[in-house]
Amino acid sequence: MIRLLLAEDQAMIREALATLLGLEPDLEVVAEAGRGDEVLPALEAAQQAGTPVDVALLDIEMPGLDGICAAEQAHARYPGLRIVILTTFGRPGFLRRAMEAGASAFLVKDAPAAELADAIRRVMADERVIDPDLAAAALADGNNPLTSRERDVLAASAGGATNAEIAARLFLSEGTVRNYLSACIQKTGTRNRAEALTLARAKGWL
Amino acid sequence: MIRLLLAEDQAMIREALATLLGLEPDLEVVAEAGRGDEVLPALEAAQQAGTPVDVALLDIEMPGLDGICAAEQAHARYPGLRIVILTTFGRPGFLRRAMEAGASAFLVKDAPAAELADAIRRVMADERVIDPDLAAAALADGNNPLTSRERDVLAASAGGATNAEIAARLFLSEGTVRNYLSACIQKTGTRNRAEALTLARAKGWL
DNA sequence: ACGCCCGCATGACAGATGTCATGCCGCCGT
DNA sequence: ACGGCGGCATGACATCTGTCATGCGGGCGT
Secondary structure, X not given: XXXXXXXXXXXXXXXXXXXXXXXXXXEEEEEEEOOHHHHHHHHHHHHHXXXXXXXXXXXXXXXXXXXXXXXXXXXXXXXXXXXXXXXXXXXXXXXXXXXXXXXXXXXXXXXXXXXXXXXXXXXXXXXXXXXXXXXXXXXXXXXXXXXXXXHHHXXXXXXXXXXHHHHHHHOOOHHHHHHHHHHHHHHOOOOOHHHHHHHHHHXXXX | OEEEXXXXXXXXXXXXXXXXXXXXXXXXXEEEEOOHHHHHHHHHHHHHOOOOOOEEEEEOOOOOOOHHHHHHHHHHHOOOOEEEEEEOOOOHHHHHHHXXXXXXXXXXXXXXXXXXXXXXXXXXXXXXXXXXXXXXXXXXXXXXXXOHHHHHHHHXXXXXXXXXXXXXXXXXXXXXXXXXXXXXXXXXXXOOHHHHHHHHHHOOOO
């Protein structure tokens, strides 16, 4: 019996997935989390209850902590735990980060449901499960060209934030903000901050 | 036995929901669609197969046609069909549009799974199912203040499109684009196009 | 020690964005 | 007929964004 933890913020989806997986004779959902920062506590609780989790299924976009950060924490604390990342968007940067975080599988929600149970069984057999096209895209994409600070500033530009606002928020001068954004624009090969942000998000660089 | 159609572009989620609903003794998923423009044909096929759909569950954000437009078409063609809109974001403008399109229920995926089956049974009993908080927000929000053309131009500004690009795309002069965007910015009470776009999207106005 | 990279900053300037005033046309309701 | 609204446009101008040059300090690897 493979014991699973399921982390997904949308309750309806989480429960539907739990039901689907619960129908498999060799799978059992023993823990659930609706936020990224509930993953570690849930793993702890399952351990304490005598039903240690074998495989954690983590959505990426969750409140409290994103699934990849949660994977890092979980992997550090429970080295034997297998991690399957589940995501809406197969962004290459996410794939890269997920692998670095110790994930054994990376699945997009566009895949057929049968692939989920299959992936779980394969990671239990110490396999890696990644879509070959996505892996190729991630490798072709090269590394995220943005420095840490550039990412901060680009992320802060979302929603129409002015340079003055970004500067105040990140304790920088406006000129520095303009320089960082200009660097982001050039590194991403785009024409303005909005386009740079759109592309960086699509690539999973932020 | 209530016969259902399920329209949701993410295969894994759709199948999980179909499994969940299929476990209810009085519900049966007789049709599925992965794109908005497959909804009508799927309804047609179910009708032809002698298993006419009673309730259509439509996700909003789907390729080919959004769920609300699909609802409009389905409602026009099958007046007796009940429509339940399922969405990730409870945007007031979406709620308003869904109701206008003939939907009988509007559910967010954050809701517990039990609410889905419950909503299906209630709309079969000719009830309306809407979260009271969401309804209040939609009523408090007032109407979408943007004209059709303003919405076109604001939507076209996404992703960093320049005024010249928007103008070329919508067959306008750049000055007209600037005027329309300025109007959007003022009507939304924001400071620039990016913020106007962010807010209009959050409200379900686009 | 030196070179590179990152973070941060100033300053000058070109171009894009946003505001405002104004005006024409067509449609619709009164 | 008239007024209001939406769509479209021109023109002037203020402000914001983006580019470039330059420079300082600190950390790291060779």
